[in-house]
Amino acid sequence: MPSSEPPLILGIESSCDDSAAALLRGRQVLASVVQGQAALHADFGGVVPEIAARAHAERLDLCVEEALAQAQVRLGAVDAIAVTAGPGLIGGVLSGVMLAKGLAAGLGKPLIGVNHLAGHALTPRLTDGLAFPYLMLLVSGGHCQFLIVRGAEDFTRLGGTIDDAPGEAFDKTARLLGLTQPGGPAVQAEARQGDPGRFRFPRPLLDRPGCDMSFSGLKTALLRQRDALIAEQGGLRRQDRADLCAGFQAALCDVLVEKTRRALALYAGEQPAEPAFAVAGGVAANEGLRAALTRLCAAQSVRFTAPPLALCTDNAAMIAWAGGERLTAGKTDDMTLAARPRWPLDRQAAPLIGSGRKGAKA
Numbered sequence: 001m002p003s004s005e006p007p008l009i010l011g012i013e014s015s016c017d018d019s020a021a022a023l024l025r026g027r028q029v030l031a032s033v034v035q036g037q038a039a040l041h042a043d044f045g046g047v048v049p050e051i052a053a054r055a056h057a058e059r060l061d062l063c064v065e066e067a068l069a070q071a072q073v074r075l076g077a078v079d080a081i082a083v084t085a086g087p088g089l090i091g092g093v094l095s096g097v098m099l100a101k102g103l104a105a106g107l108g109k110p111l112i113g114v115n116h117l118a119g120h121a122l123t124p125r126l127t128d129g130l131a132f133p134y135l136m137l138l139v140s141g142g143h144c145q146f147l148i149v150r151g152a153e154d155f156t157r158l159g160g161t162i163d164d165a166p167g168e169a170f171d172k173t174a175r176l177l178g179l180t181q182p183g184g185p186a187v188q189a190e191a192r193q194g195d196p197g198r199f200r201f202p203r204p205l206l207d208r209p210g211c212d213m214s215f216s217g218l219k220t221a222l223l224r225q226r227d228a229l230i231a232e233q234g235g236l237r238r239q240d241r242a243d244l245c246a247g248f249q250a251a252l253c254d255v256l257v258e259k260t261r262r263a264l265a266l267y268a269g270e271q272p273a274e275p276a277f278a279v280a281g282g283v284a285a286n287e288g289l290r291a292a293l294t295r296l297c298a299a300q301s302v303r304f305t306a307p308p309l310a311l312c313t314d315n316a317a318m319i320a321w322a323g324g325e326r327l328t329a330g331k332t333d334d335m336t337l338a339a340r341p342r343w344p345l346d347r348q349a350a351p352l353i354g355s356g357r358k359g360a361k362a
C-alpha cells in the first residue's frame, strides 16, 4: 500500500436492530452492508434486546464477509477495526465489541471503540467534508438532540427530547391510524393528501426557552382527536386520516424548526467561518421537515446538509469514519475496551430522561 493512501478501516455496528459492517478508505465507502431485523421483532411491537443480541451474534461475521466481498479486499488488508462500543442495547453492543476484539487480536491491527452517536454526528464530514464547528440535529426513532460538533470528540449538547424521539411519534401515529410500519414514510404519504390546518395540534415546549423538546403529548392529542371523530361519525373517513397526519406532521415540524432557529442562534455565538447545519437520522428523510429546514437555513445564510438516507439511518460506514477520525488523532483502544449501554457525547450536559424504544437516548 502506498504510504499516501488513507488507511482501510473496517466498521462494525450492532447497537440496536441493524447488524452492519462497512469498509472505508478515506471518504470512499468501498462497502456498506446493513442487515435489518425488523421481521424478527415485528410481533412484539418494539425491539426485543435478547432477540437482537442473538441475531447480531449470528450475523455480524457474515456482514463482515459480505463487505469484504463487495469491496474486493482481503481481511488481511484491513488497517484498523472500528466498532460501536455504545450507547445501545448492551447484548448487541457486546456482540460487536467481542467480534472486533477477536479480529484486532487475530490480525494484529488497532482496535477503535466508537460512540454510536458520534458516528451519526460526524457523518456530514464523510459525505460533505464539513469543517468544525457545525450544528447537528440528530433526529431518528431513538435519538433527538442538537449538538455543536467542535471536534471528533468534542460535542456540546444544546438540548434534546425529554420523552419520545420524533421517529417514535411518527411510528405511534401510524399505529393509531392503522398505517404500516415504519410510520414515518406512511404518515408522510397520507399528509401529502391532507389539510394541515384542519386539526390544531399542540406545539409542546415552544413557550419555554431553550432547545429541549417533547413529543409524547402530540401523540396523546392525536389519539383524542381520532377518538372524538370516531365517536361523532362512527368511524374515520379517508380524508380524516390524511388531515390528522398532515396536522401531526406540521406540529412536529414546527417544533423542530423553531428549536433549530434557537440552536442556530446559540451556534452563531461560536462565530464559525462557514456556518453549517446538518441533520442525520431516519426522520431527516421527512420531506416537510427537509423543506422547512432548507428554508430556515437559506434565510440565515447557513449551509444546510442532509446525508443520503442510507448514511442517515444506522450503518457501519459512519462507525468506520468516526473510527478513522480517532485513529488520525492517535487514539486507539486495547482489549479492555468496554461495551457501554449509556455514553453521552456531552458529559457536561444533564442526562436526558427516558430510555426510548430503541434503548438509551443520551
Ligand code: KG4
Pocket (backbone or CB within 6 Å): 016, 139, 140, 141, 142, 143, 166, 167, 168, 170, 171, 182, 183, 184, 185, 188, 281, 282, 283, 284, 285, 286, 287, 312, 313, 314, 358
Ligand atoms: O435512524 P433510524 O433508521 O433508526 C433509529 O431510530 O435509530 O430511524 C428510523 C425512524 C423510524 O421511526 C421511521 O418512522 C422514521 O425514522 N422515518 C421517517 C421517515 N422515514 C423514516 N419519519 C418521518 N418521515 C420520513 N419520511
Ligand code: ZN
Pocket (backbone or CB within 6 Å): 116, 120, 140, 142, 143, 313, 314
Ligand atoms: Zn442511530
